[in-house]
Amino acid sequence: MSASNQPPKRKFLLMSRLSLTRDKIYKTVARQLHGVVPCWLCGQHVLPQDATLEHIRPLSEGGSSHQDNLAISHGKCNNQRHAKAAIPD
Numbered sequence: 001m002s003a004s005n006q007p008p009k010r011k012f013l014l015m016s017r018l019s020l021t022r023d024k025i026y027k028t029v030a031r032q033l034h035g036v037v038p039c040w041l042c043g044q045h046v047l048p049q050d051a052t053l054e055h056i057r058p059l060s061e062g063g064s065s066h067q068d069n070l071a072i073s074h075g076k077c078n079n080q081r082h083a084k085a086a087i088p089d
């Protein structure tokens with residue numbers, strides 16, 4: 001593990017690749033559903049600026065970052081889901 005040695009540039013590239021994937025999925029769903037992009041967590045339409053990518057099957061449970069395992073959700077819903085998941089029962 002040498003995470004501290006990673007140049008910032010690498011992080012930036014990773015982020016921009018994810019946001020490209022997000023835009024691609026967003027546009028694909030919008031085209032299929034005639035402009036509506038439902039949040040996969042609450043079902044409400046997601047505005048482009050609110051859209052985040054959600055792993056349908058979490059990485060921690062063996063999910064992949066392939067497009068098949070990604071869905072659009074509100075940033076808010078995404079955060080709530082993770083906040084809930086982080087609270088031990």
Ligand SMILES: [Zn+2]
Nearest residue numbers: 039042074077
């Ligand atoms: Zn939502």
